[in-house]
Amino acid sequence: HKFNHWDRPILTDSGGYQVYSMSKSRKIKEEGVKFRSHIDGSLHVFTPENVMDIQRQIGADIIMAFDECTPYPCDEKYATRSMHMTHRWLDRCIARHKETEGLYGYEQILAPIIQGSTYPHLRKLSAEYIASRDMPINAIGGLSVGEPHEDMYAMTSIVTEILPKEKPRYLMGVGTPANLLECIALGIDMFDCVLPTRNARHGLLYTSRGIVHIRNEKWKHCFDPIDPDSSAATSREHSLAYLRHLTISGEALSAMIASLQNLSFYLSLVRQARQHILDGTFSTWKSSILPIISNPKEI
């Protein structure tokens, strides 16, 4: 595809997740979703059509379909109804996307989203529906909303068996480093998640030596680098004790350094994963690294 931002394509979300996360201040109807702004109370209406228009205007290379991300737990009746509405919304997204053009002279592709909560037969149905639309990227939504990890893996497994292998498979909203490796093993190619940056801001670091709660007193006098193996210079050059000091002191700089650490860790993790897949050593590598990166770092 002729992305404008070929090296780092811009992907925008549709607001489907906000249908879930801001459920107190919205109303869902077949036509679309009405939101009440939490800032000034003003009314905002989102439809499959205007969400396509908005994402085109923003200049996204990858535009997400407008969907409903169902909560967990979700009864089967609601999950079924919601899934079918998401499918109908998808067709409206596709229609609008087709009848409009890239606003800035480059292609803006549309990615559909599978729903179906934690019901295997719904997931299967939705995966088949989404695959039949023959879009360049296929996404899996409605997971990592509080369900047990086993459910998340089970649902991912069901849909990756159906989605075409030659197209990127994008698991939305996942996850922890361990989640990433497990889902890569199940055939996922793309992720996005707030966890690395939110956890960084809240003092949880992912490092090559294990998880660090940077506020913990045990790091007060630990002058080891934040992560000696990090690609981020700030992590190699500053100590855990210094970062802890910044965090305890309420310095915004701590959020920056911690975010750089977590993002570079994630990036390094998936680069390694790719290399091990190419080398045919992914599986053994995964089981050797999981206990290290998922457990607390020793002082």
Place this chain on the structure above:
RNA sequence: GGGGGUGCGCCGGAGUUGGAGAGCCGGGCCAGACUGUAAAUCUGGUGUCUCUGACUGAAUAGGUUCGAGUCCUAUCACCCCCA
């Protein structure tokens, strides 16, 4: 040197007509949570112990009283006024 005032938690504040306090609010500190980002956020803990319950505690030492953080005496510390 004389007179007056104030002392309880790691810190600040509130409260007290002699009547239930391990005990209010805020901060700090400690620990945990966070998964397609509204939220640099939220939750819990923060005297000691043999911990589902006990014990000790209102500057320190005594006293009055059925009962004292509150009243009395002495001492100590800090603050204010006078010299």
